[in-house]
Amino acid sequence: MFSQWFRGGEAEMTTCACDPEWPGLVTEAYGEPLEAVPAEASSVLVGMLGLVAHCTGCRARYPYGFHTAARG
Numbered sequence: 446m447f448s449q450w451f452r453g454g455e456a457e458m459t460t461c462a463c464d465p466e467w468p469g470l471v472t473e474a475y476g477e478p479l480e481a482v483p484a485e486a487s488s489v490l491v492g493m494l495g496l497v498a499h500c501t502g503c504r505a506r507y508p509y510g511f512h513t514a515a516r517g
Contacts, residue, residue, distance in 0.1 A: 462503040479516075481496075481511045483511055484510045
């Protein structure tokens with residue numbers, strides 16, 4: 446669980462290059478893309494699974510809290 450927090454290597458881009466910024470967010474769980482929505486803090490699910498959200502346009506890493514969107 447905590448391995449996501451201490452990843453080494455190349456830093457990911459966190460500045461969105463889209464206009465307007467952050468037109469949509471997406472994350473991935475078990476190989477399936479999930480829509481994400483901005484939030485003040487990340488949900489418990491996001492924290493436990495170590496999910497990372499990215500911009501749907503430029504793929505920049507979203508640096509703030511988010512929740513997975515409801516499906517169906």
